[in-house]
Amino acid sequence: MNKNRLEAFSDGVLAIIITIMVLEIKIPHGTDLAAIKPLIPVAFSYLFSFIYVGIYWNNHHHLFQVVKGVNGAILWGNLHLLFWISLLPFATGWIDENHFASLPVAFYGFILAMCGLAWKILTLIIMKHEGTDSRLRQVYKSDYKQYLSVVGYVSGIALSFYYPAVSVLMYVLVALIWFIPDRRIERNLKNH
Amino acid sequence: MNKNRLEAFSDGVLAIIITIMVLEIKIPHGTDLAAIKPLIPVAFSYLFSFIYVGIYWNNHHHLFQVVKGVNGAILWGNLHLLFWISLLPFATGWIDENHFASLPVAFYGFILAMCGLAWKILTLIIMKHEGTDSRLRQVYKSDYKQYLSVVGYVSGIALSFYYPAVSVLMYVLVALIWFIPDRRIERNLKNH
Amino acid sequence: MNKNRLEAFSDGVLAIIITIMVLEIKIPHGTDLAAIKPLIPVAFSYLFSFIYVGIYWNNHHHLFQVVKGVNGAILWGNLHLLFWISLLPFATGWIDENHFASLPVAFYGFILAMCGLAWKILTLIIMKHEGTDSRLRQVYKSDYKQYLSVVGYVSGIALSFYYPAVSVLMYVLVALIWFIPDRRIERNLKNH
Amino acid sequence: MNKNRLEAFSDGVLAIIITIMVLEIKIPHGTDLAAIKPLIPVAFSYLFSFIYVGIYWNNHHHLFQVVKGVNGAILWGNLHLLFWISLLPFATGWIDENHFASLPVAFYGFILAMCGLAWKILTLIIMKHEGTDSRLRQVYKSDYKQYLSVVGYVSGIALSFYYPAVSVLMYVLVALIWFIPDRRIERNLKNH
Numbered sequence: 001m002n003k004n005r006l007e008a009f010s011d012g013v014l015a016i017i018i019t020i021m022v023l024e025i026k027i028p029h030g031t032d033l034a035a036i037k038p039l040i041p042v043a044f045s046y047l048f049s050f051i052y053v054g055i056y057w058n059n060h061h062h063l064f065q066v067v068k069g070v071n072g073a074i075l076w077g078n079l080h081l082l083f084w085i086s087l088l089p090f091a092t093g094w095i096d097e098n099h100f101a102s103l104p105v106a107f108y109g110f111i112l113a114m115c116g117l118a119w120k121i122l123t124l125i126i127m128k129h130e131g132t133d134s135r136l137r138q139v140y141k142s143d144y145k146q147y148l149s150v151v152g153y154v155s156g157i158a159l160s161f162y163y164p165a166v167s168v169l170m171y172v173l174v175a176l177i178w179f180i181p182d183r184r185i186e187r188n189l190k191n192h
Numbered sequence: 193m194n195k196n197r198l199e200a201f202s203d204g205v206l207a208i209i210i211t212i213m214v215l216e217i218k219i220p221h222g223t224d225l226a227a228i229k230p231l232i233p234v235a236f237s238y239l240f241s242f243i244y245v246g247i248y249w250n251n252h253h254h255l256f257q258v259v260k261g262v263n264g265a266i267l268w269g270n271l272h273l274l275f276w277i278s279l280l281p282f283a284t285g286w287i288d289e290n291h292f293a294s295l296p297v298a299f300y301g302f303i304l305a306m307c308g309l310a311w312k313i314l315t316l317i318i319m320k321h322e323g324t325d326s327r328l329r330q331v332y333k334s335d336y337k338q339y340l341s342v343v344g345y346v347s348g349i350a351l352s353f354y355y356p357a358v359s360v361l362m363y364v365l366v367a368l369i370w371f372i373p374d375r376r377i378e379r380n381l382k383n384h
Numbered sequence: 385m386n387k388n389r390l391e392a393f394s395d396g397v398l399a400i401i402i403t404i405m406v407l408e409i410k411i412p413h414g415t416d417l418a419a420i421k422p423l424i425p426v427a428f429s430y431l432f433s434f435i436y437v438g439i440y441w442n443n444h445h446h447l448f449q450v451v452k453g454v455n456g457a458i459l460w461g462n463l464h465l466l467f468w469i470s471l472l473p474f475a476t477g478w479i480d481e482n483h484f485a486s487l488p489v490a491f492y493g494f495i496l497a498m499c500g501l502a503w504k505i506l507t508l509i510i511m512k513h514e515g516t517d518s519r520l521r522q523v524y525k526s527d528y529k530q531y532l533s534v535v536g537y538v539s540g541i542a543l544s545f546y547y548p549a550v551s552v553l554m555y556v557l558v559a560l561i562w563f564i565p566d567r568r569i570e571r572n573l574k575n576h
Numbered sequence: 577m578n579k580n581r582l583e584a585f586s587d588g589v590l591a592i593i594i595t596i597m598v599l600e601i602k603i604p605h606g607t608d609l610a611a612i613k614p615l616i617p618v619a620f621s622y623l624f625s626f627i628y629v630g631i632y633w634n635n636h637h638h639l640f641q642v643v644k645g646v647n648g649a650i651l652w653g654n655l656h657l658l659f660w661i662s663l664l665p666f667a668t669g670w671i672d673e674n675h676f677a678s679l680p681v682a683f684y685g686f687i688l689a690m691c692g693l694a695w696k697i698l699t700l701i702i703m704k705h706e707g708t709d710s711r712l713r714q715v716y717k718s719d720y721k722q723y724l725s726v727v728g729y730v731s732g733i734a735l736s737f738y739y740p741a742v743s744v745l746m747y748v749l750v751a752l753i754w755f756i757p758d759r760r761i762e763r764n765l766k767n768h
Contacts, residue, residue, distance in 0.1 A: 001257050012207030015588030022662050027669040031677035054655045061581050072373040079246045086214050093219040101223035181648040193449050204399030264565040271438045278406050285411040293415035385641050396591030456757040463630045470598050477603040485607035
């Protein structure tokens with residue numbers, strides 16, 4: 001079965017998730033700087049959430065470039081990933097509303113870790129479906145990004161109860177290593 | 193007429209329906225566990241609604257893999273199905289808000305039954321349009337899943353006024369038999 | 385230029401418009417019939433709006449089946465149509481909230497008439513772009529549906545200040561003649 | 577890598593942005609003209625925001641007609657553009673709510689300028705990716721529209737603290753020069 005609808009549906013869901021938070025930026029009644037001051041954390045929250053969902057969209061985009069077909073298991077693996085990503089705006093907003101309090105920071109790390117886990121599961125289901133000549137398997141020989149992410153998320157959650165600012169730094173570092181979508185996929189596509 | 197736009201429009205509508213409920217998870221002001229406690233039923237409601245809409249999306253995906261073309265009647269049959277599915281988040285939320293009270297549970301069963309009926313009607317319209325060499329007709333020789341669903345929904349609605357928890361169990365059982373999208377379609381596609 | 389993106393963007397906008405009103409059906413706190421009674425008009429409003437947007441989607445779907453390419457003018461003609469359709473949920477809701485008062489009924493007729501006008505303009509732009517061998521021109525030899533619609537809308541608006549219920553009946557009659565998407569298009573596609 | 581998903585995702589995000597503001601037009605409780613009077617500025621705000629997002633969609637549509645493939649940098653350049661466009665409904669609404677006060681008008685010019693900058697960056701990334709035989713490079717020999725836009729936005733922002741109405745006029749003029757999507761692209765596509 002072809003992958004078109006999985007991509008189209010994911011694009012629709014991610015388009016909604018990425019723009020949800022802009023609805024939270026309520027139009028202020030005043031016209032001076034004081035009127036928009038309370039909106040600044042909401043705007044940063046939107047920006048940060050936009051970037052993180054953007055990272056997932058970009059990597060999802062690259063991932064499915066090397067996938068040929070889909071089956072029922074891949075559809076569910078993908079829905080599972082979308083479910084966790086859909087909680088990112090909420091998790092980002094909760095941190096933001098509370099100036100980096102411990103529990104929201106830990107919760108944010110948990111959602112990020114579940115997104116990462118769902119990503120890992122999805123790639124495993126795809127490789128299993130595609131068998132030994134899986135293009136993804138060739139590309140994903142090493143998984144260093146995923147191991148680094150686990151370290152980042154786990155340490156981030158653990159540290160959130162002592163130094164929540166450091167946790168957020170860990171999450172940002174993990175985001176950075178995924179910011180550039182997989183170049184190995186781009187190279188693989190060029191060579192075939 | 194080709195089926196591309198019917199699929200794209202359905203993907204758009206289902207993407208909105210599946211993510212609507214996440215908007216209901218309002219960011220709490222507190223930062224302790226007590227602050228998120230009232231969100232737990234909303235979150236479960238979202239999860240359950242997500243899974244049910246996901247089941248419909250997956251089965252819709254598989255269904256249209258074996259459909260070649262569409263006509264006006266199929267467009268309306270599909271819109272009819274989308275209408276009932278769009279009421280699922282509301283129905284799920286009403287159950288949830290009221291700890292499995294009888295009327296919400298019966299209402300939920302009614303919406304699920306209407307979704308099932310709309311599904312049945314849609315498949316009949318497709319088969320009629322495709323005539324005797326309908327691929328769907330070959331695949332859908334037996335309809336055991338649909339008969340079981342009717343039993344599940346009717347008994348669920350009837351029981352809701354006595355044992356609403358049992359009704360919900362019936363709905364979960366019906367969901368389970370549809371969880372794996374039709375393997376007969378996957379087999380049929382592989383053999384052609 | 386190919387028409388794919390115009391179709392995809394229209395599908396996205398119409399998917400949002402068709403599901404907007406379901407957000408208005410707020411989950412009630414009670415669990416008896418009295419609790420859902422205030423929701424019945426909202427639900428009917430949603431149903432009616434869903435059908436009308438559905439009619440436009442179906443006809444839009446058929447229209448672009450016979451369109452080969454697009455240009456800047458067609459893009460704007462299409463956006464103009466989407467703008468007026470996007471006001472349908474609001475117009476439907478206003479009627480409904482006020483038990484068929486005159487002004488809302490007249491306003492609703494106005495929005496419907498503007499949708500119809502935008503439709504007409506769009507088809508004219510397409511025919512102009514396609515020149516003399518326009519497939520749409522062959523199909524649309526007679527325009528009886530559009531003339532009937534004008535009669536329906538104008539008389540509906542005029543009557544709204546005396547017999548608003550009759551106006552609504554006129555709108556329903558116009559909807560009925562557009563309910564079945566253009567069979568001439570289906571025939572034309574079959575013959576080529 | 578093909579551009580299909582970038583287009584589909586952009587269509588989804590822009591479809592949401594263009595219809596967001598219609599949610600702000602709340603159904604009034606009254607049925608006389610006084611009841612809809614407070615909605616008139618909101619409706620104009622919606623119209624203006626619809627047109628501006630429409631202009632961006634049309635130009636985005638034409639731009640990607642001459643783009644063959646995408647890479648990670650183009651995906652991010654596109655997301656960056658979508659981010660700024662997503663703030664247009666908010667910026668339009670803020671002006672409108674405050675009868676052309678200085679700060680909202682300056683802010684609106686800032687968002688428009690950032691959209692324009694993001695557009696410029698996106699086209700540069702595309703040209704760099706496509707190398708010397710870039711079709712876009714041939715089409716975009718002169719950039720007069722972009723230079724005029726910079727003049728319009730900068731002078732608009734500067735004037736907003738003295739004559740905010742003149743600033744809005746400047747923004748409208750910039751919108752007008754972009755209203756007709758690039759004819760050079762249409763010509764280029766016809767000749768190849």
